[in-house]
Amino acid sequence: MENVSLRGVKVVDVHAHPFTESKSPESPVSFLRKLSLSVIPEMFSSLEGIEKHQPYPGSNMWIQILLRNMATYYSCEEDLTAxxxxxxxxAEDYPAYTKELFRDVNLVGAIMDFGYPQPPVDHAEFEGMTGARIWEISRIEPIMVSLATKNLNFDDFINQYRKRLQDDLKDDQVVGLKTIIAYRSGLEVFDMNKEDAEKDYEKFVRDERVPAKAFRDYCFHIAMEACTEADKFMHIHTGIGDGEVVMTKASPSFLLDTLRKEKYKDTKVHLVHGGYPWMEEAAFIVSILPNVYMDISLQNPFSGHGVERIISQVLELAPFDKVMYGSDAFTVPEMNWMGVKLFIDCFERVLNEWVKKDYMSSEKAKFIGEMILYRNFEKIYNITV
Ligand SMILES: [Zn+2]
Incomplete structure (x- = not known):
């Protein structure tokens, strides 16, 4: 029986963020901070007094796996300073180093959320730095925030907001819109209610971080309508993320009522992060709704060894053609690189187990691997890489 290998298969990352070239050398602590999903810089403060085999305070499995892989790749000691x-x-030649890492794992394309970091990174410059093809999604929240400063009445706000979404969706490089409503008022989106939305709009104008739920729900529906008209994708952040998330309303099950509405039956929806840690809910949703898809980003690579379990769990229920590779990489190119390496490593183990159990041939297992790494992206997004 032949072992299934995914090494060298081309990869498209369907959810990540652009990063800027770092102009100065990293210190061990500053580098650790860039690797942390917690985005709490204080998590890593000092490495003083650390014993030889002691993990760095605040570091977890993902950081351990990354540092070990970097040491192997550089042929150096597995020591943070080294x-x-x-x-x-x-990284003195940052673009060359970035390209080297992308090429090493055959990462040929990515859908990037330019909504983070702010102010936005330049698209062409970033694409040039990576050597990969980069597509964009346009985040609705920064658009809402910028229009809210213009002193508009509610109707004018809504008209201009809708127009901005429609204009963004006309751009060939933009594959869809994205919302982070899970960070603000949660995924239990109610039907449009203009009266309540108008009241909440006033609150939003005063403070863009408030829940203002009826207003956000209203804007969510307009974004869904714009994606439906343009036949592009609505990316919805699902599951955990940074510490701000409305965790009690972040699981994909909250979206089901909205997604199965008759008016959205043709709307293409991409569940970003596959709802982690509620990925089985996302897997169920994509298994029943024809135009809803999911990715395995954030959980890959940030759950470390958990990626193997997660791939297996997602594919318990999700159709093979509904799941795509992702990373949520957001600060340094090593994240994009390690995302692919860890995913492939874990996926091969899952696939080989299926072959061993005689659920499928090794050829079919490999094809499924290719589907999730790039073929599904090509088919779903109708883009050939
Ligand atoms: Zn993200």
Whole structure:
């Protein structure tokens, strides 16, 4: 029986964020901070007094796996200072280093959320730095925030907001819109209610971070309508993310009532992060709604060894042609690189187990691997890489 190998298969990452070239060398602590999903810089403060085999305070499995892989890749000692030293040398030519890492894992394309970081990174510049093809989604929240400063009445706000979405969706590089409503008022989106939305709009104008739920729900529906008209994708952040998330309303099950509405039966929806840690809910939703898809980003690579379990769990129910690879990488190219390496490593183990159990041939297992790494993206987004 032949072992299934996915090494060298081309990869498209359907959810990540652009990053800027870092102009100065990293210190061990500053590098650790960039690797942390917690986005709480204080998590890593000092490495003083650390014993030889002691993990760095605040570090977890993902960081352990990344540092070990970097040490192997650089042929250096698995020691943070040694690793960061080599890294700093390589990163002197940041675009060359970024391209090298993308090429090493055959990462040929990515859908990027330019909504983070702010102010937005330049698309063409970033694409040039990675050597990969980059597509964009346009985040609705920064658009809402910028229009809210213009002193518009509610109707004018809504008209201009709708127009901005429609204009963004006309751009060939933009594959859809994205919402992070899960960070603000949660995924239990109610029907449009203009009266309540108008009241909440006033609150939003005063403070863009307030829940203002009826207003956000209203804007969510307009974005769904714009995607439906343009036949592009609505990306919805599902599951956990940074510490701001409305965790009690972040699981994909809250979306089901909205997604199965008759008016959205043709709307293409992409569940970003596959609802982690509620990925089985996302897997169920994509198994019953023809135009809803999911990715395995954020959980990959940030759950470390958990990626193997997650791939297996998602594919318990999700159709093979509804799931796509993702990383949510957001600060340094090592994240994009490790995302692919870890995913492939874990996926191969899952696939080989299926072959061993005689659920399928190794050829079919490999094809499923290719589907999730790039073929599904090509088919779903109708883009050939
Ligand atoms: Zn993201």
């Amino acid at each position: 690793i960061v030293n080599v890294r700093n040398q390589k």
